[in-house]
Amino acid sequence: xxxxxxxxxxxxxxxxxxxxxxxxxxxxxxxxxxxxxxxxxxxxxxxxxxxxxxxxxxxxxxxxxxxxxxxxxxxxxxxxxxxxxxxxxxxxxxxxxxxxxxxxxxxxxxxxxxxxxxxxxxxxxxxxxx
Numbered sequence: 001x002x003x004x005x006x007x008x009x010x011x012x013x014x015x016x017x018x019x020x021x022x023x024x025x026x027x028x029x030x031x032x033x034x035x036x037x038x039x040x041x042x043x044x045x046x047x048x049x050x051x052x053x054x055x056x057x058x059x060x061x062x063x064x065x066x067x068x069x070x071x072x073x074x075x076x077x078x079x080x081x082x083x084x085x086x087x088x089x090x091x092x093x094x095x096x097x098x099x100x101x102x103x104x105x106x107x108x109x110x111x112x113x114x115x116x117x118x119x120x121x122x123x124x125x126x127x128x129x130x
Contacts, residue, residue: 030102033093037106039077041113041123047079052106059096066096075106082120083110 037050052073057066075087085108093102116123 027098027100029091029100030093032105033102034105034107036109037075038109038111040111041116041118043077044081044110045079047081048077050075050077052104054092054104056092057094057096059094061097066094073104073106075108077108080121081108083108083118 033054035052035054037052039048039050052075054071054073056069056071058069059066071092073089073092087106087108089104089106091101092104095101110118116125118124
């Protein structure tokens with residue numbers, strides 16, 4: 001939800017010719033919208049294309065009710081991608097005339113594997129020796 005917080009409004013106290021004060025609005029950027037994708041070690045080994053579907057609100061200055069739009073973004077995970085890698089799509093979140101749309105940040109996380117653990121680029125196999 002887009003909100004305009006009090007510290008984002010700047011009051012200009014310079015008097016105009018009519019000796020009146022006025023408010024000056026400054027558009028600010030909304031905080032990043034973070035989406036986490038979990039992928040298996042097999043997907044990281046071979047590479048994968050993930051589709052991210054996001055619903056966003058588009059508000060026109062003349063409309064009270066925003067339109068809801070579904071946007072699709074492709075994230076290409078290359079073979080050997082590290083855990084925690086982020087992809088940034090610039091200004092793709094809710095759009096309204098007051099704020100600058102937020103960036104969509106997609107973060108890659110690796111699902112735990114039943115046999116291996118991942119340490120950066122290495123796979124570690126833990127075996128019990130009796």
